[in-house]
Amino acid sequence: MPEIRTSPLKRLFKPNYLMVYATLGIFLLIYLFGAIMYGGIGFTSLRTFLLLFSDNAYIGISAVGMTMVLITGGIDLSVGAVASLTGMIIAYGTTVMGLHPLVCIAFSLVVGVGLGLLMGACIQYLNVPPFITTLTGMFFARGVTSLISRESISIKHEMIDALAGIKLYMKWPNEAGEWVRIRPVASIDLNTMVFLLMIILGAIILQKTRFGRNVYAIGGSVQSATLMGLPVARTKVLVYGFNGLCSVLAGIAYVLYVKSGWNLALSGAELDVISSCVIGGVMLSGGVGYMGGTLLGVLLKATIPAIITFNGAMNSWWAKIFTGVLLLLFIVIQRAVVASSTRVRKTESSVQK
């Protein structure tokens, strides 16, 4: 069978990418709107742009794992609760029990990944719907967090402070040729780095590895994937395990961001994560989604509250309503894309006949 070749240009305009382009287009539009309205008071500064990343790094890190789960056609509602549990383990371990943060992080990794694998196994082998399984996982993690402590515990440890203090300052040369910090001061912190690294790692796993292809295949059709002899069970369980890992990393990022553990922290974060993925073009029916889209989705969702903050006069609740409107917009675009691509496929197949 001859290898099917498509021109790079054609590949760039694959209908699958259309959603990502739509996200990019709307992000640019909203950013442009912000730039025109509030460019004068610093909306367009590099500092504001980088803050979009560092303020939402924990959502983004979690969204990497969520993207994979959604591509398999599943869903994970436990991410916020697991991240909150991680924060509580680190806070309680270092502040109350006097353990080293690394020990707590290792322990929470075991807990988070273990819970993820357990939920994956439940979904795969007991046929319990992902929604119900991970909902139970969410209740469990949230409840255990509350059992550890109901009060917010602040974290004071040199290592946590050091990690949170890692900053890569943006510099440029002044007239004398010396590299100085740009004004207003902009920096990339550890959370942003981890966020971007996880996006790249996720993209490599999805696009370049056998595991990633299996993930897409399962999302396309579980039956076909099983009939093709792909390791469906192993892949599915591992995807939930990987998502557990991402939740723990998100929890660590959140700890570095707020430096405390609280049992009600990050409640509702799972919906922020899922809606970021949906806005980024990941389809909940499975089989379609890209890490690049998810990155744009997180950024786009972060831009709305930023604009409302810059406006100053608007009630912050409008952010929720705008996010809802944005979701509606994207869902309708997705529908249109799916409808048009099936129409194209139909005409193509009729031409071949």
Next chain:
Amino acid sequence: MKRGLKWETMLRSKLFWAVVAEILILLVGFIIRPDFLNIQLRTLSDGSRVLYGTPVDILNRAAEITIIAMGMTLVIALGGTDISVGALVAVSGAIALKFLRWDVLEYTTPGDYTVKPFFYALAVPLAVCTLMGLFNGSLIAKLKIQPIIATLILMVAGRGIAQIVTNGKQFTTQYSPFKFIGNGSVLGIPFPIIITLVVVLIMILFVRKTSYGMFVEAVGINPNASRVSGLRSGVIIMIAYIITGLLSGVSGLIYASRISSNDSNNAGLGYEMDAILAVVIGGTSMTGGKFTLVGTMVGSIIIRTITTLVLYFGIVSEAIMAFKALIIAGVIVLQSEPVRRAIARRRERRHMNMGGELHA
């Protein structure tokens, strides 16, 4: 022989296991605190008599979830989910309190009065929630959007709308007819229980005395087949979401009346999860198809019983979730297809063995 067959169907029925679970949980409560199941008639200061006791309290507090779960059962039987119900509860309460205490008129103390006619405070929230249900339904039935995402929109935007209706304020009211909804009682029975029973009765009559229930099951089992055989699945799906919207509104009024206030942040928080769990524990499959409204009611009561029991232990309320999760995980594992099949197979094998001995 016939007796054996009956046992078989019972063991396979999820409703049976749900009832067994509820009895077990009540038994645990009874063992720990023998007064757990006591019911008594108490006379209040104004001379009225009210049933009092943990079982009554469980039924009373289960009202909000049971009412929503009635609609959710239809939605889930159609293969969908509605995660906007909690937000609709907040919207309903916010609008009701907006009419009871119009913020243009600044009263210093809340008293036994309403600013707009009481009718508005009941009809407008219900109408708005019904419209929101219609919005969900049209997205799902007309635009063919996945139910979880379609209802995610209102789940995210709903609380924002509730906040904007009341301008971010929290109103309180002492208007007695409104307070009666959540706190009153008729013939000693708390009013929320009566509302629940009426809603459940109307729903059962609606799905079993009209052909709607059968249509829902047909669409839930095989949407394509039912469309080909001439069912207007779009209309059937829309009706289910409209009913769920309306019932969320009713539930929101009960919640607002209980606390005599609106609380856009916390009203109905997590109700979508509880309602879905109630439906699933009750024996309706998440994949759609056959449904049981009575099972859903049992499921909702199970959830409330767990909560009450854990409160009896004196454990912090937030930690209830962990216990809920463990018990629900147990129920779900028992109900899961492979496990039920394994139990049925084991019984069959024993049956066959016995038969073999007899023949020998």
